[in-house]
Amino acid sequence: MIQLDAITTLLLAALVLVVGHLIVERVRVLREFNIPEPVVGGLIATIIVTGLRGLGYEFQFFGGLQTPFMLLFFGSVGLSADVRMIRAGGSKLVLFLALVIGLLILQNLLGVGVASLFGLDPVLGLLGGSITMSGGHGTGAAWANVFAEEYGINGAMEVAMACATFGLVFGSLIGGPTARFLINRMKREGQDINAQVSDSEYDETEVQHPLNTANALKTLFMLLLGVVCGQQLQSLTSGTAFSLPTFVWVLFSCIVIGNVVRAFGDKHLNTHAVDVLGNISLSIFLALALMTLKLWDLANLALPILAILLAQVALVFLYTTQVTFRLMGKNYDAAVLVAGNCGFGMGATPTAIANMQAVTQHHGPSRLAFIIVPVVGGFLIDIANSLIIKGFLGFF
Numbered sequence: 001m002i003q004l005d006a007i008t009t010l011l012l013a014a015l016v017l018v019v020g021h022l023i024v025e026r027v028r029v030l031r032e033f034n035i036p037e038p039v040v041g042g043l044i045a046t047i048i049v050t051g052l053r054g055l056g057y058e059f060q061f062f063g064g065l066q067t068p069f070m071l072l073f074f075g076s077v078g079l080s081a082d083v084r085m086i087r088a089g090g091s092k093l094v095l096f097l098a099l100v101i102g103l104l105i106l107q108n109l110l111g112v113g114v115a116s117l118f119g120l121d122p123v124l125g126l127l128g129g130s131i132t133m134s135g136g137h138g139t140g141a142a143w144a145n146v147f148a149e150e151y152g153i154n155g156a157m158e159v160a161m162a163c164a165t166f167g168l169v170f171g172s173l174i175g176g177p178t179a180r181f182l183i184n185r186m187k188r189e190g191q192d193i194n195a196q197v198s199d200s201e202y203d204e205t206e207v208q209h210p211l212n213t214a215n216a217l218k219t220l221f222m223l224l225l226g227v228v229c230g231q232q233l234q235s236l237t238s239g240t241a242f243s244l245p246t247f248v249w250v251l252f253s254c255i256v257i258g259n260v261v262r263a264f265g266d267k268h269l270n271t272h273a274v275d276v277l278g279n280i281s282l283s284i285f286l287a288l289a290l291m292t293l294k295l296w297d298l299a300n301l302a303l304p305i306l307a308i309l310l311a312q313v314a315l316v317f318l319y320t321t322q323v324t325f326r327l328m329g330k331n332y333d334a335a336v337l338v339a340g341n342c343g344f345g346m347g348a349t350p351t352a353i354a355n356m357q358a359v360t361q362h363h364g365p366s367r368l369a370f371i372i373v374p375v376v377g378g379f380l381i382d383i384a385n386s387l388i389i390k391g392f393l394g395f396f
Contacts, residue, residue, distance in 0.1 A: 004059060016044075061291060072227065077382060079278075092328070100380075104134055126392060127163055175352070183332065233249040320338045324337065337366075344381065
Protein backbone atom coordinates (compact mmCIF):
# COMPACT_ATOMS: atom_id res chain seq x y z
CA MET A 1 0.00 0.00 0.00
CA ILE A 2 1.47 3.33 -1.11
CA GLN A 3 0.01 6.24 0.84
CA LEU A 4 0.12 9.71 -0.72
CA ASP A 5 -0.12 13.00 1.17
CA ALA A 6 -2.30 15.99 0.24
CA ILE A 7 0.25 17.80 -1.93
CA THR A 8 1.20 14.68 -3.89
CA THR A 9 -2.48 13.79 -4.40
CA LEU A 10 -3.19 17.32 -5.64
CA LEU A 11 -0.14 17.15 -7.92
CA LEU A 12 -1.41 13.93 -9.49
CA ALA A 13 -4.88 15.46 -9.90
CA ALA A 14 -3.31 18.39 -11.76
CA LEU A 15 -1.39 15.92 -13.94
CA VAL A 16 -4.66 14.12 -14.72
CA LEU A 17 -6.19 17.42 -15.86
CA VAL A 18 -3.20 18.31 -18.04
CA VAL A 19 -3.23 14.88 -19.69
CA GLY A 20 -6.98 15.09 -20.21
CA HIS A 21 -6.63 18.53 -21.83
CA LEU A 22 -3.90 17.34 -24.20
CA ILE A 23 -5.91 14.31 -25.28
CA VAL A 24 -9.21 16.18 -25.80
CA GLU A 25 -7.31 18.85 -27.74
CA ARG A 26 -6.03 16.20 -30.16
CA VAL A 27 -8.98 13.79 -30.44
CA ARG A 28 -11.83 15.28 -32.45
CA VAL A 29 -14.54 12.84 -31.39
CA LEU A 30 -14.00 13.76 -27.72
CA ARG A 31 -14.43 17.44 -28.55
CA GLU A 32 -17.56 16.81 -30.62
CA PHE A 33 -19.21 14.92 -27.74
CA ASN A 34 -18.11 17.59 -25.20
CA ILE A 35 -16.41 14.97 -23.01
CA PRO A 36 -14.89 16.87 -20.05
CA GLU A 37 -11.12 16.87 -19.80
CA PRO A 38 -11.17 15.66 -16.15
CA VAL A 39 -13.24 12.66 -17.23
CA VAL A 40 -10.80 11.69 -20.00
CA GLY A 41 -7.71 12.10 -17.83
CA GLY A 42 -9.39 10.59 -14.78
CA LEU A 43 -10.49 7.44 -16.60
CA ILE A 44 -6.96 6.93 -17.92
CA ALA A 45 -5.63 7.39 -14.40
CA THR A 46 -8.02 4.88 -12.87
CA ILE A 47 -7.17 2.31 -15.57
CA ILE A 48 -3.48 2.75 -14.73
CA VAL A 49 -4.17 2.51 -10.99
CA THR A 50 -6.24 -0.63 -11.58
CA GLY A 51 -3.45 -2.16 -13.64
CA LEU A 52 -0.85 -1.40 -10.97
CA ARG A 53 -3.12 -2.97 -8.37
CA GLY A 54 -3.06 -6.16 -10.41
CA LEU A 55 0.74 -6.05 -10.20
CA GLY A 56 0.61 -5.68 -6.41
CA TYR A 57 0.94 -1.88 -6.08
CA GLU A 58 -2.08 -0.26 -4.45
CA PHE A 59 -2.34 3.50 -3.94
CA GLN A 60 -4.08 5.27 -1.07
CA PHE A 61 -4.80 8.86 -2.06
CA PHE A 62 -5.32 11.63 0.49
CA GLY A 63 -9.06 11.76 1.12
CA GLY A 64 -9.53 15.25 2.53
CA LEU A 65 -9.56 17.21 -0.71
CA GLN A 66 -12.64 16.00 -2.58
CA THR A 67 -15.28 17.54 -0.32
CA PRO A 68 -13.86 21.12 -0.22
CA PHE A 69 -13.54 21.30 -4.00
CA MET A 70 -16.99 19.75 -4.45
CA LEU A 71 -18.56 22.36 -2.17
CA LEU A 72 -16.76 25.20 -3.96
CA PHE A 73 -18.10 23.94 -7.29
CA PHE A 74 -21.71 23.85 -6.10
CA GLY A 75 -21.16 27.25 -4.54
CA SER A 76 -20.15 28.61 -7.95
CA VAL A 77 -23.38 27.19 -9.44
CA GLY A 78 -25.32 29.07 -6.79
CA LEU A 79 -23.46 32.35 -7.32
CA SER A 80 -24.14 32.22 -11.05
CA ALA A 81 -27.91 31.82 -10.48
CA ASP A 82 -29.41 35.19 -11.43
CA VAL A 83 -33.11 35.21 -10.52
CA ARG A 84 -33.69 38.09 -12.94
CA MET A 85 -33.29 35.60 -15.80
CA ILE A 86 -36.36 33.75 -14.54
CA ARG A 87 -38.43 36.86 -15.23
CA ALA A 88 -36.89 37.12 -18.72
CA GLY A 89 -38.08 33.60 -19.56
CA GLY A 90 -41.64 34.30 -18.41
CA SER A 91 -44.37 31.68 -18.40
CA LYS A 92 -42.59 29.56 -21.01
CA LEU A 93 -39.68 29.09 -18.60
CA VAL A 94 -42.03 28.02 -15.81
CA LEU A 95 -43.74 25.51 -18.12
CA PHE A 96 -40.42 24.13 -19.36
CA LEU A 97 -39.19 23.76 -15.76
CA ALA A 98 -42.36 21.83 -14.89
CA LEU A 99 -41.74 19.50 -17.83
CA VAL A 100 -38.12 19.00 -16.78
CA ILE A 101 -39.26 18.13 -13.25
CA GLY A 102 -41.62 15.56 -14.74
CA LEU A 103 -38.69 13.99 -16.59
CA LEU A 104 -36.58 13.94 -13.39
CA ILE A 105 -39.30 11.98 -11.60
CA LEU A 106 -39.69 9.51 -14.48
CA GLN A 107 -35.93 8.98 -14.69
CA ASN A 108 -35.84 8.00 -11.03
CA LEU A 109 -38.89 5.75 -11.30
CA LEU A 110 -37.29 4.02 -14.28
CA GLY A 111 -33.91 3.63 -12.57
CA VAL A 112 -35.43 2.23 -9.40
CA GLY A 113 -37.75 -0.06 -11.36
CA VAL A 114 -35.04 -1.62 -13.53
CA ALA A 115 -32.68 -1.98 -10.56
CA SER A 116 -35.41 -3.81 -8.65
CA LEU A 117 -35.98 -6.16 -11.59
CA PHE A 118 -32.33 -7.19 -11.35
CA GLY A 119 -32.58 -7.64 -7.57
CA LEU A 120 -30.40 -4.60 -6.82
CA ASP A 121 -30.83 -2.08 -4.03
CA PRO A 122 -33.34 0.49 -5.40
CA VAL A 123 -31.10 3.25 -4.04
CA LEU A 124 -28.51 2.13 -6.57
CA GLY A 125 -31.11 2.66 -9.28
CA LEU A 126 -31.27 6.34 -8.38
CA LEU A 127 -27.65 6.67 -9.51
CA GLY A 128 -28.82 5.58 -12.95
CA GLY A 129 -31.70 8.05 -12.71
CA SER A 130 -31.79 11.83 -12.49
CA ILE A 131 -28.71 11.99 -10.26
CA THR A 132 -26.38 11.28 -13.17
CA MET A 133 -28.65 11.64 -16.19
CA SER A 134 -29.73 15.21 -15.42
CA GLY A 135 -27.12 15.92 -12.76
CA GLY A 136 -23.96 14.90 -14.58
CA HIS A 137 -20.60 13.97 -13.11
CA GLY A 138 -20.54 16.61 -10.37
CA THR A 139 -23.94 15.78 -8.90
CA GLY A 140 -23.31 12.05 -9.43
CA ALA A 141 -20.07 12.12 -7.48
CA ALA A 142 -21.63 14.21 -4.69
CA TRP A 143 -24.57 11.84 -4.19
CA ALA A 144 -22.32 8.77 -4.57
CA ASN A 145 -20.43 9.90 -1.48
CA VAL A 146 -23.74 10.24 0.39
CA PHE A 147 -24.90 6.78 -0.71
CA ALA A 148 -21.61 5.15 0.21
CA GLU A 149 -21.46 6.75 3.65
CA GLU A 150 -25.13 6.72 4.70
CA TYR A 151 -26.57 3.76 2.77
CA GLY A 152 -23.54 1.49 2.52
CA ILE A 153 -23.76 1.18 -1.29
CA ASN A 154 -20.58 -0.48 -2.54
CA GLY A 155 -19.28 0.81 -5.86
CA ALA A 156 -21.51 3.91 -5.74
CA MET A 157 -18.83 6.22 -7.14
CA GLU A 158 -17.95 3.77 -9.92
CA VAL A 159 -21.59 3.45 -10.95
CA ALA A 160 -22.10 7.23 -10.84
CA MET A 161 -19.08 7.96 -13.05
CA ALA A 162 -20.00 5.25 -15.55
CA CYS A 163 -23.62 6.46 -15.78
CA ALA A 164 -22.67 10.12 -16.08
CA THR A 165 -20.14 9.41 -18.85
CA PHE A 166 -22.66 7.27 -20.76
CA GLY A 167 -25.29 9.99 -20.39
CA LEU A 168 -22.93 12.70 -21.59
CA VAL A 169 -22.15 10.78 -24.78
CA PHE A 170 -25.75 9.89 -25.56
CA GLY A 171 -26.99 13.35 -24.61
CA SER A 172 -24.74 14.65 -27.40
CA LEU A 173 -25.72 11.87 -29.80
CA ILE A 174 -29.50 12.19 -29.64
CA GLY A 175 -30.01 15.95 -29.08
CA GLY A 176 -29.30 17.31 -32.55
CA PRO A 177 -30.82 14.41 -34.53
CA THR A 178 -34.00 14.49 -32.42
CA ALA A 179 -34.46 18.22 -33.05
CA ARG A 180 -33.80 17.77 -36.78
CA PHE A 181 -36.34 14.94 -36.88
CA LEU A 182 -38.97 17.25 -35.37
CA ILE A 183 -38.09 20.15 -37.68
CA ASN A 184 -38.29 17.95 -40.77
CA ARG A 185 -41.66 16.64 -39.61
CA MET A 186 -42.93 20.21 -39.16
CA LYS A 187 -41.82 21.03 -42.70
CA ARG A 188 -43.65 17.99 -44.07
CA GLU A 189 -46.77 19.16 -42.22
CA GLY A 190 -46.53 22.52 -43.98
CA GLN A 191 -45.20 24.74 -41.15
CA ASP A 192 -43.15 27.76 -42.27
CA ILE A 193 -39.93 27.30 -40.30
CA ASN A 194 -38.32 30.41 -41.79
CA ALA A 195 -41.12 32.60 -40.45
CA GLN A 196 -40.73 31.08 -36.98
CA VAL A 197 -36.97 31.63 -37.05
CA SER A 198 -37.37 35.29 -37.98
CA ASP A 199 -39.39 35.78 -34.80
CA SER A 200 -36.71 34.09 -32.68
CA GLU A 201 -33.69 36.30 -33.25
CA TYR A 202 -31.35 36.16 -30.31
CA ASP A 203 -29.14 39.03 -29.32
CA GLU A 204 -26.99 38.62 -26.24
CA THR A 205 -25.66 41.95 -24.99
CA GLU A 206 -24.47 41.04 -21.52
CA VAL A 207 -21.67 43.31 -20.33
CA GLN A 208 -18.56 41.32 -19.42
CA HIS A 209 -16.19 42.77 -16.84
CA PRO A 210 -12.49 41.83 -17.01
CA LEU A 211 -11.13 39.26 -14.58
CA ASN A 212 -8.48 40.50 -12.16
CA THR A 213 -7.05 39.64 -8.76
CA ALA A 214 -9.42 41.91 -6.84
CA ASN A 215 -12.68 40.50 -8.18
CA ALA A 216 -11.28 36.94 -8.06
CA LEU A 217 -10.62 37.42 -4.35
CA LYS A 218 -14.11 38.87 -3.81
CA THR A 219 -15.60 35.87 -5.56
CA LEU A 220 -13.50 33.45 -3.52
CA PHE A 221 -14.67 35.18 -0.34
CA MET A 222 -18.32 34.81 -1.38
CA LEU A 223 -17.79 31.15 -2.28
CA LEU A 224 -16.15 30.38 1.06
CA LEU A 225 -18.87 32.31 2.89
CA GLY A 226 -21.49 30.23 1.09
CA VAL A 227 -19.67 27.00 1.97
CA VAL A 228 -19.49 27.92 5.65
CA CYS A 229 -23.16 28.98 5.71
CA GLY A 230 -24.15 25.77 3.97
CA GLN A 231 -22.22 23.66 6.44
CA GLN A 232 -23.88 25.44 9.35
CA LEU A 233 -27.35 24.99 7.82
CA GLN A 234 -26.69 21.30 7.25
CA SER A 235 -25.62 20.94 10.87
CA LEU A 236 -28.71 22.81 12.13
CA THR A 237 -31.16 20.78 10.01
CA SER A 238 -29.52 17.39 10.50
CA GLY A 239 -32.06 14.85 11.72
CA THR A 240 -35.03 17.08 10.82
CA ALA A 241 -37.43 17.02 7.88
CA PHE A 242 -35.25 19.67 6.23
CA SER A 243 -32.08 17.57 6.35
CA LEU A 244 -30.23 17.78 3.03
CA PRO A 245 -26.65 16.98 1.96
CA THR A 246 -24.18 19.76 2.64
CA PHE A 247 -23.62 20.56 -1.03
CA VAL A 248 -27.35 21.34 -1.46
CA TRP A 249 -27.29 23.82 1.41
CA VAL A 250 -24.13 25.38 -0.04
CA LEU A 251 -25.96 25.77 -3.36
CA PHE A 252 -28.90 27.49 -1.63
CA SER A 253 -26.62 29.73 0.42
CA CYS A 254 -24.67 30.94 -2.61
CA ILE A 255 -27.88 31.60 -4.57
CA VAL A 256 -28.95 33.97 -1.78
CA ILE A 257 -25.51 35.57 -1.48
CA GLY A 258 -25.16 36.07 -5.23
CA ASN A 259 -28.54 37.71 -5.68
CA VAL A 260 -28.14 39.94 -2.64
CA VAL A 261 -24.82 41.15 -4.07
CA ARG A 262 -26.41 41.71 -7.51
CA ALA A 263 -29.00 43.96 -5.86
CA PHE A 264 -26.14 46.43 -5.29
CA GLY A 265 -24.92 46.23 -8.89
CA ASP A 266 -23.50 43.61 -11.29
CA LYS A 267 -19.99 45.03 -10.94
CA HIS A 268 -19.73 43.47 -7.47
CA LEU A 269 -20.06 39.90 -8.82
CA ASN A 270 -17.77 39.02 -11.71
CA THR A 271 -19.17 36.21 -13.84
CA HIS A 272 -15.74 35.38 -15.28
CA ALA A 273 -14.32 34.89 -11.79
CA VAL A 274 -17.26 32.67 -10.82
CA ASP A 275 -16.81 30.57 -13.96
CA VAL A 276 -13.05 30.21 -13.57
CA LEU A 277 -13.13 29.28 -9.88
CA GLY A 278 -16.10 26.98 -10.43
CA ASN A 279 -14.49 25.19 -13.37
CA ILE A 280 -11.21 24.75 -11.50
CA SER A 281 -13.03 23.36 -8.47
CA LEU A 282 -15.13 20.96 -10.56
CA SER A 283 -12.10 19.81 -12.56
CA ILE A 284 -10.03 19.01 -9.47
CA PHE A 285 -13.00 17.37 -7.74
CA LEU A 286 -13.70 15.12 -10.73
CA ALA A 287 -10.02 14.28 -11.17
CA LEU A 288 -9.77 13.25 -7.50
CA ALA A 289 -13.02 11.24 -7.71
CA LEU A 290 -12.02 9.40 -10.88
CA MET A 291 -8.47 8.68 -9.69
CA THR A 292 -9.87 6.73 -6.77
CA LEU A 293 -12.41 4.64 -8.70
CA LYS A 294 -12.37 0.90 -8.04
CA LEU A 295 -13.27 -0.55 -11.42
CA TRP A 296 -13.30 -4.06 -10.01
CA ASP A 297 -16.40 -3.14 -7.98
CA LEU A 298 -18.25 -2.32 -11.22
CA ALA A 299 -17.84 -5.69 -12.94
CA ASN A 300 -20.85 -7.40 -11.33
CA LEU A 301 -23.11 -4.41 -12.03
CA ALA A 302 -22.28 -3.98 -15.73
CA LEU A 303 -25.39 -5.67 -17.21
CA PRO A 304 -28.09 -4.12 -14.97
CA ILE A 305 -26.51 -0.66 -15.21
CA LEU A 306 -26.38 -0.93 -19.01
CA ALA A 307 -30.05 -1.94 -19.04
CA ILE A 308 -30.95 1.11 -16.92
CA LEU A 309 -29.00 3.44 -19.18
CA LEU A 310 -30.46 2.14 -22.45
CA ALA A 311 -33.93 2.50 -20.94
CA GLN A 312 -33.07 6.10 -20.00
CA VAL A 313 -32.11 6.89 -23.60
CA ALA A 314 -35.50 5.63 -24.81
CA LEU A 315 -37.30 7.58 -22.06
CA VAL A 316 -35.59 10.89 -22.89
CA PHE A 317 -36.33 10.51 -26.62
CA LEU A 318 -39.99 9.63 -26.09
CA TYR A 319 -40.60 12.23 -23.38
CA THR A 320 -38.97 15.15 -25.21
CA THR A 321 -40.65 14.39 -28.55
CA GLN A 322 -44.10 13.44 -27.27
CA VAL A 323 -44.43 15.67 -24.19
CA THR A 324 -41.90 18.53 -24.15
CA PHE A 325 -42.19 19.35 -27.85
CA ARG A 326 -45.98 19.25 -27.88
CA LEU A 327 -46.57 21.27 -24.71
CA MET A 328 -43.92 23.88 -25.58
CA GLY A 329 -45.85 24.76 -28.76
CA LYS A 330 -44.91 22.23 -31.47
CA ASN A 331 -42.88 24.94 -33.24
CA TYR A 332 -39.25 25.73 -34.04
CA ASP A 333 -38.45 27.06 -30.56
CA ALA A 334 -39.89 23.87 -29.07
CA ALA A 335 -37.66 21.75 -31.33
CA VAL A 336 -34.54 23.65 -30.22
CA LEU A 337 -35.64 23.29 -26.60
CA VAL A 338 -35.87 19.53 -27.18
CA ALA A 339 -32.24 19.52 -28.33
CA GLY A 340 -31.28 21.32 -25.13
CA ASN A 341 -33.46 19.07 -22.96
CA CYS A 342 -31.75 15.98 -24.42
CA GLY A 343 -28.40 17.60 -23.63
CA PHE A 344 -28.87 18.35 -19.94
CA GLY A 345 -31.44 15.57 -19.47
CA MET A 346 -28.67 13.04 -20.09
CA GLY A 347 -25.49 15.04 -19.70
CA ALA A 348 -24.86 18.63 -18.72
CA THR A 349 -25.74 22.21 -19.63
CA PRO A 350 -22.67 22.67 -21.92
CA THR A 351 -23.90 19.63 -23.89
CA ALA A 352 -27.34 21.23 -24.11
CA ILE A 353 -25.89 24.50 -25.43
CA ALA A 354 -23.72 22.62 -27.94
CA ASN A 355 -26.79 20.68 -29.15
CA MET A 356 -28.79 23.87 -29.61
CA GLN A 357 -25.93 25.64 -31.37
CA ALA A 358 -25.63 22.73 -33.82
CA VAL A 359 -29.35 23.05 -34.63
CA THR A 360 -29.52 26.85 -34.81
CA GLN A 361 -26.40 27.14 -36.95
CA HIS A 362 -28.16 25.06 -39.57
CA HIS A 363 -31.78 26.23 -39.24
CA GLY A 364 -31.55 29.69 -37.64
CA PRO A 365 -31.56 31.29 -34.15
CA SER A 366 -33.97 30.68 -31.28
CA ARG A 367 -34.02 33.47 -28.71
CA LEU A 368 -36.44 31.67 -26.38
CA ALA A 369 -34.37 28.49 -26.18
CA PHE A 370 -31.16 30.37 -25.40
CA ILE A 371 -32.87 32.23 -22.56
CA ILE A 372 -34.66 29.24 -21.02
CA VAL A 373 -32.12 26.40 -21.23
CA PRO A 374 -29.16 28.13 -19.47
CA VAL A 375 -31.45 29.16 -16.60
CA VAL A 376 -33.18 25.79 -16.18
CA GLY A 377 -30.12 23.65 -16.94
CA GLY A 378 -27.70 25.95 -15.17
CA PHE A 379 -29.19 26.03 -11.69
CA LEU A 380 -32.96 25.44 -11.43
CA ILE A 381 -32.56 21.78 -12.35
CA ASP A 382 -29.98 21.29 -9.57
CA ILE A 383 -32.38 22.65 -6.97
CA ALA A 384 -35.32 20.59 -8.26
CA ASN A 385 -33.19 17.47 -8.63
CA SER A 386 -31.90 17.65 -5.07
CA LEU A 387 -35.40 17.96 -3.63
CA ILE A 388 -36.76 15.14 -5.81
CA ILE A 389 -33.90 12.80 -4.86
CA LYS A 390 -34.47 13.63 -1.21
CA GLY A 391 -38.14 12.78 -1.68
CA PHE A 392 -37.32 9.40 -3.26
CA LEU A 393 -34.88 8.56 -0.48
CA GLY A 394 -37.67 9.13 2.02
CA PHE A 395 -39.34 5.96 0.69
CA PHE A 396 -36.25 3.77 1.17
